[in-house]
Amino acid sequence: MHDRLLPWYAAHRRDLPWRAPERSPWGVLVSEVMLQQTPVARVLPVWERWMSRWPTPSALAAAPTGDAVREWGRLGYPRRALRLHAAATAVRDAHDGQVPADEAVLRTLPGVGDYTAAAVSAFAFGRRATVVDTNVRRVQARSVSGLALPAPALTRAETALAARLLPEDDEQTATWSVAVMELGALVCTARAPRCSACPLADVCAWRAAGSPAPTGPPRRGQRWTGTDRQCRGTLLQVLRDSAGPVPAHRLQAAWPVPGVPDEQGQAARQRERCLDALVAEGLVEPLPGARFRLPGT
DNA sequence: AATCCGTGGCT
DNA sequence: TAGCCAAGGAT
Structure with missing residues (x-):
């Protein structure tokens, strides 16, 4: 898979500001928290303003929490803004103002769970980390397990599979993870996958099985009106x-x-x-x- | 483990 | 059109 996906990523990757060479670990952390359950297109302008206003964790920590909530705008789940402010305060007070590189230490920050800790460690610091998000889960479910969609909740087996798929070379693991995520975001999408454009199409277990429909109980939708x-x-x-x-x-x-x-x-x-x-x-x-x-x- | 927590574009 | 769903986390 690696010799197919990595070249595909090099050719098709989006130029997102939090992937630029000059971005800081703080910029990566901010992006990962904003991207939790939120599409890239909506995050972009908010991230730009946020980083311009608060270029460092200490800068954000010095601001009132309400300013963070207002700058968060309509990204949704505004508690994330509060937690990001709390994380910035913890970084300032307990980590000398520097976003930690270690996954376990990142995990102690408010609003940073397993996914975000692995993502920041990998994407900001190039460390070997098993990054498992909804894109990774879906790409693995299809290409390896032959399923239309992953299980409702993350399983140990999925994490183990993601770890096994990481390149042996530590230098390549972060790029591999972001490449899998990018494939899930652009090609191997939940609704209408563009298999004709997929570099894994001819090795995909789901396609080989005839692209069967999802099995199991349908996800119950979230009500909204009046909630x-x-x-x-x-x-x-x-x-x-x-x-x-x-x-x-x-x-x-x-x-x-x-x-x-x-x-x-x-x-x-x-x-x-x-x-x-x-x-x-x-x-x-x-x-x-x-x-x-x-x-x- | 199941539920709660925003928002808006897309099909 | 009304669901579906988007780089999850906390409880």
């Missing part, structure tokens, strides 16, 4: 888009939104519950006089 997630997003958007403190009545006016049913005032209770949770999580700061704002802004 706490929609409510939280709506409340936070009001605060993001406001320069100063927001009176409670403006939040009350924002929820429920048109299209969301409000039986017996349940939407009002939901709004208060979500607002309380946002405050408890540190995404919103309550002020005297029934006003609210992004923390420290």
Whole structure:
């Protein structure tokens, strides 16, 4: 596989700023956190502004958390902004301001799980690490295991397979991992894979089996309308888009939104519950006089 | 282990 | 059009 995929990657790789030679480990960490469950196209402009404003972990750590939440914009999952700020603070206070290279140390940072720790160690420092994301899982499931899609949750076997597929040469492992991910992102996609453009097509176990349809239970979709997630997003958007403190009545006016049913005032209770949770999580700061704002802004 | 946590483009 | 899903993490 290596002699097929590595040349393909060299020819087709996207020139993303966090892959540029001059990017810092901090830039790589920021990109990996932003890319969690979020498409590249939406991350690009936010990453550029973020790195321009906060070129180092210490720079971010010196800013109010609310500034990070606002700069996060509409990337989604705004707790990631909070965790990235916390990670920057930990880097400043416990690691002399330098993003650590060791996977196990990275793993201790807020918002950094198994995937992100391996990715930063590999992509920012060139270390040997087993990087397993949804792209890697899908490419392996198809090309090696002959399955249309990977299992719902990451298995030990998948991690073991990813480790076994890494090139022996330590110098090549990071490039290999990003190449597998790039293939999953551009060719071996979840919905409509472009097998005719795939460098692995003639060795792919899934194709050899006749490209069978997915087996197992269909993924249950995430509801959205009327959920706490929609409510939280709506409340936070009001605060993001406001320069100063927001009176409670403006939040009350924002929820429920048109299209969301409000039986017996349940939407009002939901709004208060979500607002309380946002405050408890540190995404919103309550002020005297029934006003609210992004923390420290 | 299952669920929660945003957002918006794509088919 | 309404799901589907995108470089996961925390609990």
